[in-house]
Each structure stands twice: as structure tokens, then as C-alpha cells.
Amino acid sequence: MSEELSAWQLIASGDATLFAIVRLSLAVTLSAVAIAAVIGLPLGALLALARFPGRSAVVVVLNGFMGLPPVIVGLSVYLLLSRSGPLGEFGLLFTPAAMVIAQAVLVLPIIAALTRQTIEDLWHEYREELTAMDVGPLGQVATLLWDSRFSLFTALLAGFGRAAAEVGTVMIVGGNINGFTRTMTTTVALETSKGNLPLAVGLGLILIFLIILINAAAWGVRLWSEQRAG
Amino acid sequence: MLSRRIFSAIATLLLLTAGATPALTQDQSIVVASTTSTQDSGLFGHILPMFKQKTGIDVKVVAQGTGQALDTGRRGDADVVFVHAKAQEEKFIEEGFGVKRFDVMYNDFVLIGPKSDPAGVSGTKDIAAALAMIEAKDAPFISRGDKSGTHSAELRLWKVAGIDIEAAKGPWYKEIGQGMGAALNTAAAMDAYVLSDRGTWLSFQNRGELDVAVEGDKRLFNQYGVMLVNPQKHPSVKAEAGQRFIDWLVSPEGQKSIGEFKIDGQQLFFPNAEQQRS
Numbered sequence: 001m002s003e004e005l006s007a008w009q010l011i012a013s014g015d016a017t018l019f020a021i022v023r024l025s026l027a028v029t030l031s032a033v034a035i036a037a038v039i040g041l042p043l044g045a046l047l048a049l050a051r052f053p054g055r056s057a058v059v060v061v062l063n064g065f066m067g068l069p070p071v072i073v074g075l076s077v078y079l080l081l082s083r084s085g086p087l088g089e090f091g092l093l094f095t096p097a098a099m100v101i102a103q104a105v106l107v108l109p110i111i112a113a114l115t116r117q118t119i120e121d122l123w124h125e126y127r128e129e130l131t132a133m134d135v136g137p138l139g140q141v142a143t144l145l146w147d148s149r150f151s152l153f154t155a156l157l158a159g160f161g162r163a164a165a166e167v168g169t170v171m172i173v174g175g176n177i178n179g180f181t182r183t184m185t186t187t188v189a190l191e192t193s194k195g196n197l198p199l200a201v202g203l204g205l206i207l208i209f210l211i212i213l214i215n216a217a218a219w220g221v222r223l224w225s226e227q228r229a230g
Numbered sequence: 231m232l233s234r235r236i237f238s239a240i241a242t243l244l245l246l247t248a249g250a251t252p253a254l255t256q257d258q259s260i261v262v263a264s265t266t267s268t269q270d271s272g273l274f275g276h277i278l279p280m281f282k283q284k285t286g287i288d289v290k291v292v293a294q295g296t297g298q299a300l301d302t303g304r305r306g307d308a309d310v311v312f313v314h315a316k317a318q319e320e321k322f323i324e325e326g327f328g329v330k331r332f333d334v335m336y337n338d339f340v341l342i343g344p345k346s347d348p349a350g351v352s353g354t355k356d357i358a359a360a361l362a363m364i365e366a367k368d369a370p371f372i373s374r375g376d377k378s379g380t381h382s383a384e385l386r387l388w389k390v391a392g393i394d395i396e397a398a399k400g401p402w403y404k405e406i407g408q409g410m411g412a413a414l415n416t417a418a419a420m421d422a423y424v425l426s427d428r429g430t431w432l433s434f435q436n437r438g439e440l441d442v443a444v445e446g447d448k449r450l451f452n453q454y455g456v457m458l459v460n461p462q463k464h465p466s467v468k469a470e471a472g473q474r475f476i477d478w479l480v481s482p483e484g485q486k487s488i489g490e491f492k493i494d495g496q497q498l499f500f501p502n503a504e505q506q507r508s
Contacts, residue, residue: 083306083466091466093307094261094292175261175292178275193411194270195418195436 008202017179022210025183028096028170029163032103033111037156040108044115045141048123059116065109074172077102081173094175099183102169107159114155119144153222157215164211184210259288260471263300263308265379266409267337268454269293271429271498276491281478287471295378295409303327303457306464309472312479314379314454328457332480335488335499339383339450340428342414343369343443344421351423357447358391365393368402370422372413375405383452384425390449414440427452429498454499456480479503 011018047058079085081093081101092098122144130140145152167185174181176190184207191200268274269291278289294302296313303311304327311328313319322328341360343351349369351360364371374381388395395403406416410430417424418438426434431442444450456476461469478484485501492498 083464085305088306088466094290175290177261177290177292180290190270192415193266193409195411195414195434197436 011206020179021182021184021187022206024096024181025164025185025207026210028099028183029103029160031100032107032163033156033160035100035104036107036111036159040111040159041115041145041152042141044112045119045145047112047116048119048144049137049140059113062109062113062116066113068106068109070106070166070168071172073106074102074169077105077169077173093173094177094181096174096181098173099170099181102173103163103166106166106169107163110162111155111159114158115145115152118148118151118155122148150222150226153218157218160214161211164207164214258286258471259290260309260468260475261290261292261307262310262312262475263292263294263298263302264312265296265299265314266293266411267314267380267427267430268312270409270411271427271433272493273429273488273491273499277484277487280487281475281484284478284483285471285474287474289475295374295376296382297377300327303459306459306466308459309468310456310458310475312454312456314452315382316453316455318379318382319455319457323457327460327463329460331455331457332476332503334454334456334479334503335485335501336451336453337499338428338445339380339425339452340431340442341423341444341450342417342426342431342440343423344439345441346421346439347443348421349423352443354444355446357387357444357449360444361387361391362393364423365391365398368400370420371403372417372420372422372424373403373405374410374413374425375407376409378409379452380410380425380427387425387449428496429493432493432496432498453502 047055047062077098078093081087081090081098083091083093092101119141126144126147130143135143165185167189170176170181170183171186171189174183174186176182176186182190184203188200188203188207191197191203264274270293274289274291278291282288292299292302292308296315296318299308299311299313300318300322302308303322304325311319311322312334319328319331323331341351341357343349349360349364349367351363354360363369373384385395399405404416404420404422406413408416410426411434413424414426414430414434415436416422418436418440421439423443428445456479458469458472458476459467461467479488480503485503488499488501489497
């Protein structure tokens with residue numbers, strides 16, 4: 001991208017580099033949220049229902065992990081995926097896959113913790129009914145997840161917001177390689193370091209706009225399915 | 231119903247990711263750990279397309295400070311290291327992490343300072359005298375403080391000026407622990423002096439009241455070297471493609487393309503590889 005161009009000119013001219021960057025950002029973040037959801041939703045629900053010694057401690061730690069510092073997550077995943085690390089043989093460092101893994105780690109506690117709270121609240125309402133109907137634990141989890149799906153949607157959006165906005169982990173594990181692992185946020189960081197502040201702000205505004213757009217789409221889907229559900 | 235929707239959503243996601251990561255397959259590509267100065271100045275944008283056209287090899291540049299770039303090589307996460315801190319590079323070779331070091335080019339550092347010039351150093355060509363004046367007047371100075379090549383050069387120059395910076399540092403001396411661009415942004419915001427490589431300075435857009443205060447001293451020259459990461463330490467290193475990149479950089483053709491790179495008509499990097507004795 002040329003320094004002389006403003007962010008808006010880039011959009012207007014349909015700059016191919018910019019679109020590749022936007023596409024990569026969305027692909028990485030959505031994949032990370034999808035992976036975190038597949039693990040986090042059942043995990044949170046199980047934790048809501050299970051009763052075991054030390055459960056409170058697990059819940060507190062999980063809630064605390066919602067605030068995991070991205071730079072620590074990035075560094076841990078970096079050391080894990082580095083050629084000198086335990087998973088080095090796969091050669092994943094400085095690839096989009098590494099960014100997906102790091103963001104999934106970052107988002108997983110958010111989705112799991114919010115799911116746990118939501119399901120636990122609903123469990124108090126449903127407990128007698130589900131116990132009376134003699135539903136097994138897996139059936140209970142499935143029922144509770146299904147019936148709170150609209151609230152859980154917000155948990156997914158919280159995870160998405162966190163992943164889409166962060167720069168620390170993807171910078172460390174992706175390496176900000178031009179045309180390969182450069183995302184919206186790392187581009188903003190790069191342009192800032194070049195002293196190209198107007199372009200950096202412009203790209204930042206595009207990112208915010210995209211995040212709002214995706215939230216609006218999610219809201220629309222939710223309204224639509226709520227109506228269908230009656 | 232919903233399961234089908236979820237399924238199609240997941241399928242779309244997989245497609246998106248698959249589309250975004252075609253280069254995951256083992257194509258001809260190498261990872262080069264280099265410095266922010268080479269990337270931010272735009273040098274790589276100028277020379278890499280020529281190399282790619284000639285060899286078909288994709289060069290993925292991870293721009294870090296020299297210290298971090300060497301560490302990336304040490305861990306085997308890069309195939310080639312292209313940095314500018316000769317002493318650290320020689321140590322890297324001695325420790326067996328690099329195969330051989332080649333001189334590629336040099337550029338020079340410039341002392342940047344506010345136009346108001348509170349230390350009164352503007353116009354001198356003697357970098358040691360200028361630093362001594364800044365220290366004597368406690369004029370604000372921004373240090374990279376990140377073990378980068380530029381930071382190493384700054385520390386070396388304080389020594390040349392006869393100043394023990396560890397003992398002399400005070401509130402006027404701020405170590406920010408960030409890259410060159412961030413250091414220039416900070417200096418612009420605080421009207422402080424800062425040592426920068428010329429390339430980053432020339433391509434830097436947010437100058438505020440800053441200008442070049444001292445330049446042209448021989449001691450401000452900044453040598454870049456390139457090394458292949460030792461494949462005997464890290465079998466994953468793509469030695470052949472990496473060596474081709476190094477060979478091209480020091481070849482007459484690569485040297486010429488480095489010399490041709492200009493910003494605002496100014497040449498930024500001066501090729502000085504020894505021509506190989508074959």
C-alpha cells in the first residue's frame with residue numbers, strides 16, 4: 001500500500017491488498033471463534049452442572065482467564081509452535097494456522113465462562129423439570145444449551161469482539177508477514193510505526209465498521225430465528 | 231433445520247480458512263528474520279519481486295529488532311537472518327547457529343532532533359561531541375532500549391563519546407523498548423533527540439518539529455549482514471532456497487537492485503558485498 005493513499009481512497013479503489021488483509025482477518029478470527037465455541041460451549045455447560053471438590057476454584061480461574069493478556073498467550077503459543085518447541089515439527093509458526101490457534105486460546109475462556117454462567121442460571125429454573133423427566137446428564141446439557149442459544153449468541157459475539165480487536169497474539173505468532181499473515185490490526189500497528197497516522201486511523205475505522213457490521217448481521221439472524229422459534 | 235444451518239456455517243468457515251492459507255502447502259518459500267529498518271523503509275518491497283521473478287521463491291519477511299531476529303534464527307524459526315549488528319552476528323556464527331556471514335550493504339544513522347535544537351548540536355559532524363552536549367545539557371533523548379541493531383549502535387556511540395550511559399542516564403534519557411517508528415513518534419511528541427537509521431527517517435511521515443541534527447560522521451555507518459541458519463542445528467531450515475537468496479543478495483544483480491532503491495531521490499542502502507571468489 002502506498003503511503004500517499006488514504007484509507008478511504010484504498011476502499012474506493014478496491015485495493016486488492018486491503019481486501020486480502022480484511023479477508024485474512026475475518027477468516028482467522030471467525031475460525032478461532034468457531035473452534036473456541038465447539039470446545040467452550042459444552043465445557044461451560046458441563047461446568048455449570050457438574051459438582052465436584054474444587055469446583056469454585058475452577059470457576060474463579062476460568063473467569064479470571066477471560067482477562068488473559070494477549071501478549072502472554074502469544075508468547076506461550078510462540079514457544080509451543082517454535083521449531084525448538086514441543087510442536088515445532090509441524091512448522092506452524094508464522095502461518096495463519098498459528099494465529100487461529102492463539103486467538104482460539106484467547107477466546108475459549110470467554111465463551112466457556114459466559115456459557116457456564118448462562119447455563120447455571122437456567123439450570124435453577126429447569127432443574128426440577130429435567131430431574132422429574134429423568135433426563136441423563138448429556139441430555140440435560142443439550143437441552144440447556146439449546147434453550148439458552150440466544151443468550152449464548154452474545155457470548156460468541158463477545159469472543160469475536162475480543163479476537164477481532166487484538167493485535168498482540170497475532171503479531172507474535174503470525175509475524176506480520178506481508179501478504180501472508182498481515183491482518184487489519186497488525187497493519188494498523190505497522191502503519192503507526194511508519195508514522196503514517198492518518199492511514200492507521202483510517203484502517204482502524206474500517207475495522208470498527210466491520211465489527212459493527214458483523215454484530216448487526218448477527219443481531220438480524222437472532223431476530224429472524226427468534227421469530228421462527230415463536 | 232438448525233443443524234443444517236450450523237453445518238453450512240462451519241463449511242463456509244473452513245472454505246474461508248482454506249482460501250486464506252494456500253501457502254501452507256510446501257511451496258518454494260523461505261522465512262527471513264530481518265529488521266524493522268529494512269522493512270519499514272520499503273527496501274524489501276523493492277528487491278523481493280525481482281528475486282521472486284528470477285527464482286520463483288517467495289520470501290516471507292518477519293521484521294523484528296536485530297536481537298529478536300537473531301533469536302528467531304537461533305530457535306530455527308527462520309531460514310535466513312538479515313540484520314545489522316556485526317558483533318552479535320559474529321557471536322551467532324561462533325555459537326554454530328549460522329553457517330557463514332556475508333556483508334551485504336550499509337546505510338547510515340542520523341541523529342534526529344527538534345528544530346529548536348536545545349543542545350545546540352545542529353550542524354556539527356562529530357557525533358561524539360553532539361552526544362556529549364546532549365548529556366551535558368540533559369536534553370531529552372529517546373533510546374530504543376530494545377537490543378536492536380540501532381540500540382546497539384547508540385550504546386556504542388555513547389561509549390565513543392566517553393559517557394557511561396548506565397551511570398549518566400536520568401529523566402532526560404528515556405528507553406521506550408519499541409521499534410524505530412515508535413521511537414520517532416515518541417521523539418516527535420516530546421521534542422527529543424533520537425538516533426535513527428536514515429531509511430526509516432526518510433520514509434517516516436509524522437515528523438512534527440523534528441529534523442536531521444547530525445549526519446555524515448563515519449562512525450554513523452551501519453553494516454548489514456546476512457546469514458543462513460545452520461541446517462545441522464535445525465533440519466527444518468530450507469538451506470538450498472535460503473542460500474539462493476543470500477547468493478542473489480551479494481551477486482552483482484542483487485547488489486545493483488539494492489543500490490537502485492531510492493526515496494525522494496535519495497539512495498538509502500549502499501551495496502558493499504565482497505564479490506565472491508569462486
